[in-house]
Amino acid sequence: MNGIGIDVSKRQLDVGTTDGQTLQVSNSRSGFAELDLWLQGHPAVQIVLEATGGYEQPVLDFLHNAGHPVVRANALRARRLAQGMGQIAKTDRLDAYALAQMAALVKLPSYQPLEPWQRKMREFVRARRQ
Template sequence: MNGIGIDVSKRRLDVGTSDGQTLQVSNDPAGFAELDLWLRERPSNQIVLEATGGYEQPVLDFLHKAGHPVVRANALRARKLAQGLGQRAKTDRLDAYALAQMATLVKLPAYQPLEPWQQKLREFVRARRQMIQALAVARQQQEMVGDRELRRLLQANITHLKTLVKRLGNQIAEQLAQQPQLTVLKSMKGVGPVVQAVLASYLPELGHISGKAIASLVGVAPMSHDSGTMRGKRSIHGGRAEIRQVLYMAGMSALQHEPRIRDFYRSLRARGKEAKVAIVAVMRKMLVILNARVRDAQSGPIPA
């Protein structure tokens, strides 16, 4: 059965199959309808789209609702596969073909659409993160200025951004309070509102897949690097950077306030593990524990 890949840009979708068929449609509802008819004549086990900063979201949701087996692939992973297949040139059509090859060769986690409340929460989380980044830039800008009047003007901008960050944080907390199923995330010390919000809005798979799968999805599972009798150093890569960032902060906090996590970290260090390696292991353990607690709270089975 053919694999199908879709390269997404702001204005168009380039579609390719593993046997060389192609289609190009606009990235809008009219193009989605044309794509739907085209796909129905070409059954596939997987239709792979590359994550492209959000431009893929509308077509992902449309195809999922239409019953197509869509998945979203990590961009770096897709590019490395293309290079491994000998594809050094890069065009939208070639990228679509590489994604089609990925659909044929690699079984990827099925796309899990966000609930409306998750989509809203994600927008607030993203806006807060952007405001924090803007605040850091504004503070750096002020540090470079010596003129007193200009510093006052820049301070007004800093004060405004700080107010926005606080308001967004309060609204995120209110949205979390409206979702009682998220209460279980509070059961681990170190997992504050920001971490809860990111997990809820950027990891809808939480509680629905195995601990090993969730760790791999986020990018905190160690990858082997062995050959023959050589045993290389394990490392992590890929996954969802937004989640790893907040997990790191949560892990550092848990080391201070969560005895079980602190003891786990100390045992790794006592066995000679580097501090960075031990922190990643802490992040992975916290994620696996939270995944199990969400699963148990939902009383839903984990797929094999």
């Protein structure tokens, strides 16, 4: 089984696997559906996404609801692992591959979505800090 990593940006998702396969889809509902179809043919131990300031939230919820083993990883931790493996360059495709390596090597706690009241409280706290 592969580890799968997804580098999330505002407009697109770059997907990479430990065996070198890649996919690029839009960060939208139609892109999520295409990703779900692709993932059905690529079983994974874990699917790891970086925390990217909220852009990852819709795809996290979608993958969780679809029954995939999805994880949100700390961005600094993922970057340090990539550097430790000798990956100095930083592109979306390379980041997806590094996240796939993280998925294969490190057992991370599964994503659990927040309750609606918890999400609302988080928004209030974020607004207050700003």
